[in-house]
Amino acid sequence: MGVREIWKGFGGKDADSIRVPDAEAAVARISTLSDRQRLELLEDCEQSDLAWFWSTDAKCRLNYLSAKALAQFAPERAVIGEAVSKVLQTVNEDEDHSEAKPIAFLLSSRSSFTELVVRLHGDDADESARRWWQITGRPQFDARREFIGYRGTAKDITSTYADKRKTSRMAAFDALTGLSNRHRMSQRLTNALRANEHEKRSCALIMLDLDRFKQVNDSLGHPAGDELLRQVSQRLQRVAPGGAEIGRIGGDEFQLIVPDLDDRGKLGDYANRMIQMISQPYSIEGRRAIIGTSVGIAIAPYDGLESTELVKAADLALYAAKGGGRGQFRFYSNDLKETAEDRREIEEDLRDAIDKDQLRMHYQPQVCTKANHVLGFESLMRWEHPVRGPVSPGVFIPIAEDSNLIDKLGEWALMQSCLDAASWPGELPVSVNVSARQFLNEDLPDIVKKALKNSGLPPSRLELEITESVFVGDVGSASDMFAKLYNLGVKLALDDFGTGYSSLSYLRKAPFSKLKIDQSFVNGCSSDDASGLAIVQAIANLASAMNMTTVAEGVEAMDQLKTVGELNIDLVQGFIFSRAVPQEEVMRKLESQELVYEPIGPATMRAERRTLYRRVGVVHEDHHYSAMLRDLSRTGARIEGLVDVPIGTELVIDLGEGQIVVGKVRRSQDATQGLQFETPLVSDGAGGLCTRHRVSPYMLTSVGMPLQALQSGHHLAAAAAGANSGNTRPRFMQVDVSGSASRAGRDAYSG
């Protein structure tokens, strides 16, 4: 077939007696060209690549294609006779963000199309050999309105399209790491969520923010920072869940979109793996650097249906993860909204806490294990907020660190601690906490010098407590700072040992004279937990081999004190001897010349179990009850509020925000039941527990709730129960146990 036949297809029987279509009739009439000349013109056009022609039969199989177009296919390929959709492929969204419908769809729906960009099938392997055409097509019908095939034009646009593709790739991908950029990620997320809503699928959004990246960038230089980011992106690609789209959306912020993953157990595992992977040391231009990362996770549709909502949720979770001490992950939950609000307020008020004289330094004794003598005090900051009352430094110090207030607070703490210590009788040292952020401040040695000079305290009586996190970042500049401080004659203590980035190599390099074993380890060795004991023993041995004094932090019970003594730990700091007390009390104690502390505390530390007092919903058959949650562990819970529930009964517990667990009653007495969960809970990243799965907002629409992200509260069980509320009578009596004492049975009402 040739162009002659195609032309004929427009209506003529014979190329020499062409019946020109109406629209062209007028032109034909005034045209001075003969039909033959017109045909030549078209053939010329075809030859010169100005336009090619194609046509198909009624089954959309190619039956004509201009010779020059055919030449673009491998010679052995029999293109004529093949289905158009096998020969040409609409370029997909992946390639140029367009949302064009697949060509097969257009053909089967008999649509006309113009300027459709297609790629030739079968050239996938070699990118440089790929060809793109722009085609138009119109369905043809015979006199009886029967479809007889397509006809259209095509044009090779490869050269211009490749350029366009390159530019659009640049607009979609991050040049440094090759990951998707912010623009593409947000587009992908929007598209994914739109499709999800249709298909009732889920999608997790994971946000990462590197901890201490800025420090590496500042001290090692930008090229090193770039290299670090490249290495981070490679590590991320290695540990990311399959099918995840990974992007870099800002300086040191990364994002993952993970389709069809809403299992919080698995997501938590992934987050931990990413945190661990990223926290391993990096070698950059021959220098060592360590960074960390915080991770926030939100899951659609539970935490948000639309992209802005979901991104906001993931951001809040990330913010909370950072606030929780970095190197952590956090799932979004509704109360984070309040937390963020709280933090803003606290930051605001903290700004003038010093000027308004709301801060105090308190002092907690460090007592030797041999004779219970006090050998020094740690200074701990206290803030009496005019409305909130006392705010814990565990809360406000991280906020101060995030908002650059820490330098001001830290300087004040140093000044005040030195002043107070200078007035203590005797030679007792004071230990002052220096946060990693202060440690980055080049002025720190001068600030320390000033505090010493101003108070007259000899440098040997000042000890700075520093946590392992100062080693995160550029290890070299940390060493410089150590040297400067050491040269001032002050002592250095390594605080919270064992909680951070457990690389021991720096212990050799940094001149620590004291090592403080974190409370979590001390807690671990109070029980009969052999491995906990072994760890503390190993730390104590290590420290003594390096001539460091050891301190056990957070000792509260007699048995802990005994164990700590047996392990040859030098000092104890804990409630068993004293809490941190005001300067006046320190003075009273020291002036009494009685420098011994008596241990006072419980015989043993009860194994840590979270005692909770929160209200949960309970569903049994089709009735909804309310109960108090007294204890919660991974595998079970204790609830109070239903009377005489037989052992073996299955209850559904609504922990709020869509978290539903099925449990079986294992123990039951009066209004208290011990439940064992069918599926264990998982870590929520904040030291608490959560369910792996939640009730899907899609499902809730079936019981009449609007389609929206999960709200706080326990309306879910109610909705579930309401949906099939029958005529049965409630099986159990519900009692009010919301007061602190259990009044089970007395003020009962039937639910």
Ligand code: C2E
């Ligand atoms: P840290 O340096 O590890 O301080 C020890 C914390 O453990 C103190 O909490 C102390 O009150 C608490 N503690 C002591 N003995 C026991 C015990 O037997 N049982 C229990 N459960 N806790 C005990 P605090 O005062 O709430 O301080 C929390 C953290 O805030 C400190 O942890 C420190 O990292 C930071 N911080 C406190 N004051 C300052 C300061 O002036 N500057 C800086 N940069 N950070 C500070």
Ligand code: CA
């Ligand atoms: Ca400390």
Ligand code: CA
């Ligand atoms: Ca500590």
